[in-house]
Amino acid sequence: MTHPKSGENDRMQEIISLCKRRGFIFPSSEIYGGINAVWDYGPLGVEFKNNVKRAWWDAMTRMRDDIVGVDTSILMARRVWQASGHESAFTDPMVDCTNCKNRFRADQVEEMSGDPNVCPACGMRGTLTAPRQFNLMFKTYMGPIEEDAALVYLRPETAQGTYVNFQNVQTSMRKRIPFGIAQIGKSFRNEISPGNFTYRMREFEQMEMQFFIPPEDEENWYEYWRAQRWQWYLGLGMKPESIQWHEHGPDELAHYARVAVDIYYHFPFGWKEMEGVHDRTDFDLRRHAEFSGKDLTYYDDINNRRYVPFIIETAGGPDRVALAFLCDAYDEDEVNGEKRVVLRLHKKLAPVKAAVMPLSKKDELVALAHQVHDEIRPIGLTQYDETGGAIGRRYRRQDEIGTPYCVTVDFDSLEDRQVTIRERDSMTQRRAPIAELRGLLAAELA
Ligand code: GAP
DSSP states (O other), X not given: OOXXXXXXXXXXHHHHHHHHHTTSEEETTGGGTOOTTOEEEOHHHHHHHHHHHHHHHIIIIITOSSEEEEOOOSBXXXXXXXXXSHHHHOEEEEEEBTTTOOEEEGXXXXXXXXXXXXXXXXXXXSOBOOOEEEEOOOEEXXXXXXXXXXXXXXXXXXXXXXHTTHHHHHHHTTOOSSEEEEEXXXXXXXXXXXXXXXXXXXXXXXXXXXXXXXXXXXXXHHHHHHXXXXXXXXXXXXXXXXXXXEEOOTTTOOTTOSEEEEEEEEETTEEEEEEEEEXXXXXXXXXXXXXXXXXXXXXXXXXXXXXXXXXXXXXXXXXXXXXXXXXXXEXXXXXXXXXXEEEOOOTTTOSOOEEEEESSOOXXXXXXXXXXXXXXXXXXXXXXXXXXXXXXXXXXXXXXXXXXXEEEEOXXXXXXXXXXXXXXXXXXXXXXXXHHHHHHHHHHHO
């Protein structure tokens, strides 16, 4: 049972309201009353999510020789989804309430209402229908005529775009197995029970990596990628006690997976999947070979043998992962008797790296503060703030969005060409020469 306690609900509400107030995340189409399970990222949110994606992309591609990246299209031939099994099997069991007409995922009713026979919306007992399978793929039509022949799906996972390009990538990049292909991009699922803010959306992004291996190395690479993905979260400051493994039981496995494990995060609304590592065997390439009639085997010229590669997949989503980092970073403490909200985000993930503030609005200070700000712009997104009253209040505003450094220009700065650097977490302050500031901050943020 993962019923949120009221304190946990409050925590989620505080995070949602912070996201709205400070320009991280807004409801989509809000002025028209919103659209269910679709969210927009504001100026700070887009920076933050881009930082999550960049950290993943760097770890997966730039820091390694054995993984390359692609960016494939959302619309693909319908045959792709017939081959992959999604057209027939990418379904969730759905129940309807005959009283209030709401629909729910059958496997989530108990979690939502506390009883598998009670409707989570109207609370009536015995009004839920028997489960039936509902396909989660969004349909649209290619070209001007809406007919079955023109039907295409919005992709529900990025993985298939990678698989159908396996040979293009392998030959153009002259890659030898084992090697991987990483991709970040939009996916769409017509979720029956979306919710919990950006946790389960109908339009979202995925960051997925497909690692192609010889069949006999399945176990080793599966273990290897489990360990790598776990470490990635810890390396970006996620608390070890916030994550745990969840092995998929036979009834949880996706149609393509032989074994799978999730990294669960302890969200305010319970322990939930954040990312999965899947052993997809040779299922996908075999099916694409069968349906396309193309030979998708790999020739191993060292051992002089030909085989269909097996695939270990790591599959996460930047929206869900960003939400987990936000929840993990959210903290409240007390400074001078006042509540301080602080996002203790890892420096690599923080949307704003430093904020420059003149102590007063006096012309000389403002001019120097602008110079200092221009000087440090190359370190990442920075802000200039001469409003907002007392310096303490301006520090708090930056704490709330996770800015690691505040740089204050005061009257002494005019004489000694030094500024005060104040740190978000320790709240300690130190003086540093303006001439060295950019290098110093860049080194600390690296
Ligand atoms: N290619 C395998 C695959 O798609 P998945 O477990 O269905 O596996 C992978 O999805 C990841 O994508 C999830 O762990 C989650 O981070 C993200 N994701 C999936 N559905 C989502 C949704 N409705 N909203 C936000 N993120 C989602």
